[in-house]
Amino acid sequence: MIHIALADDHKMFAKGIESLLEEEDDFVIKGVFNNGVELMDFLKNKAVDVVLTDMNMPQMDGMGVVAAIKKTIPDTKVIVLSMYDDKEIYEKCIKLGADAYVLKGSDPDELIYTIREVYEGSYIQGFQKLLFQQDDGKYPDHFKERFKLSRRELEILRLIKDGNLNKEIADILSLSQHTVESHRKKIHQKLGVSSAVELVKKAIEMNL
Known part of the structure; x- marks a missing residue:
């Protein structure tokens, strides 16, 4: 705890x-x-x-x-x-x-x-x-525009790309499976994909 x-x-x-x-x-x-x-x-x-x-x-x-x-x-x-x-x-x-x-x-x-x-x-x-x-102290535009994901979502996306199932991801990150599924839905929405295959393909395109 x-x-x-x-x-x-x-x-x-x-x-x-x-x-x-x-x-x-x-x-x-x-x-x-x-x-x-x-x-x-x-x-x-x-x-x-x-x-x-x-x-x-x-x-x-x-x-x-x-x-x-x-x-x-x-x-x-x-x-x-x-x-x-x-x-x-x-x-x-x-x-x-x-x-x-x-x-x-x-x-x-x-x-x-x-x-x-x-x-x-x-x-x-x-x-x-x-x-x-950046000199003005603002977040770089490419970071925000390219990912639009929280760090946790990026972490889960990388694990999905590596072939881990929701239960395995939950065990690795010490999260509940429900939490992982919730994050996964958000990732699908943000990346505009509807399947695991599309999600992995997108992750590869993003060089994750």
Whole structure:
């Protein structure tokens, strides 16, 4: 089980994230807080595996949270949630020790995937650097236009291409078969295909 704490001063957004994560069988939400100070007070007596922190908060912002956690409880993973697709801010967070930086406008599956990857210690920051390769700090158009898939969907598509069945994919990714089937339907819709054969052909065309 992955124990998670969340800090965000926007209560509606925080509630939405909490509800989203509670749907995952391996996630346990240990606390939701309105600012970094409340979060850090909680962490003095309670241990969690992953902290999600908003970038802008009163009393202690996201960068302050990252710095404090990495100084006092460095084994705790920290994911910054931000509305800024800005290379400079991203790099500052990573230098402070953030384990990942996720935009608030990202697909929900992207956040879920990132939490699991960060927890396992297999998250690749280099992938995020690709998102900021343009001078204006925006996502490269070719990334969005070519795939239109979340990272989890890309992962499942690659496994389908390699000949794995839904049950096998579920076992590999530690997901339920129902979740894999749901992702697969979305992949079919986004790629405009109606069969497994067409799906594999499309994956090969995309060089996955």
